[in-house]
Amino acid sequence: xxxxxxxxxxxxxxxxxxVKIECRSLDFQATTMFWYRQFPKQSLMLMATSNEGSKAxxxxxxxxxxxxxxxxxxxxxxxxxxxxHPEDSSFYICSAREAGGPINEQFFGPGTRxxxx
Amino acid sequence: xxSVTQLDSQVPVxxxxxxxxRCNYSSSVSVYLFWYVQYPNQGLQLLLKYLSGSTLVKGINxxxxxxxxxxxxxxxxxxxxxxxxxxxxxxxxxxxxxxxTFGTGTRLTIIP
Numbered sequence: 001x002x003x004x005x006x007x008x009x010x011x012x013x014x015x016x017x018x019v020k021i022e023c024r025s026l027d028f029q030a031t032t033m034f035w036y037r038q039f040p041k042q043s044l045m046l047m048a049t050s051n052e053g054s055k056a057x058x059x060x061x062x063x064x065x066x067x068x069x070x071x072x073x074x075x076x077x078x079x080x081x082x083x084x085h086p087e088d089s090s091f092y093i094c095s096a097r098e099a100g101g102p103i104n105e106q107f108f109g110p111g112t113r114x115x116x117x
Numbered sequence: 118x119x120s121v122t123q124l125d126s127q128v129p130v131x132x133x134x135x136x137x138x139r140c141n142y143s144s145s146v147s148v149y150l151f152w153y154v155q156y157p158n159q160g161l162q163l164l165l166k167y168l169s170g171s172t173l174v175k176g177i178n179x180x181x182x183x184x185x186x187x188x189x190x191x192x193x194x195x196x197x198x199x200x201x202x203x204x205x206x207x208x209x210x211x212x213x214x215x216x217x218t219f220g221t222g223t224r225l226t227i228i229p
Contacts, residue, residue, distance in 0.1 A: 006160075032215065043207065043219045044161075093160050103215045104149045104168065108161040 006109035023094030029074035030096035123220035138193040140208030147213030
């Protein structure tokens with residue numbers, strides 16, 4: 001149980017285009033989902049927290065107009081990188097917290113590697 | 118600001134030898150502690166967690182960790198490592214809320 005998937009697993013795009021990454025909780029309902037980014041050989045940095053049906057809360061320094069997050073249902077959150085540039089190339093990982101589950105327990109997706117040319 | 122420190126960025130260990138990966142954090146107030154493992158190009162897998170109760174926590178794959186409140190540490194140990202344990206290990210902490218703060222990670226390399 002508690003499986004989180006991400007799609008796509010990797011994506012290559014041209015500079016200036018937008019890319020959408022999906023995060024799905026497959027066997028549970030997730031009231032809260034988190035988006036992280038991880039640069040090569042570095043740790044995970046929280047970008048934003050999204051709650052189903054409400055606006056995402058972004059961490060300091062993360063551009064909300066560039067990284068659009070939508071959490072329209074209890075099983076799906078999307079991250080759209082708008083007008084992507086090479087510096088946005090990174091490994092993006094989502095996690096989900098189960099509705100009614102322990103506040104400190106997050107289940108992680110397998111990650112999406114974004115390469116912007 | 119609250120922080121998580123993993124002093125060892127890389128740890129090479131011979132196969133079947135014991136290993137300890139160190140993790141320290143800034144405050145023990147309302148702290149919950151986690152260790153995650155990340156294999157190349159994959160997401161994170163939970164190894165173990167401390168929420169309350171016994172300070173010695175046992176996890177998957179033969180790993181264990183001990184919560185030491187006075188030393189603000191949560192070191193990860195395994196008595197005998199295997200080649201398959203080669204991976205990146207992250208210590209993570211929350212302080213009474215749902216946000217996870219990650220350490221910088223320790224790359225464990227097992228030498229045959």
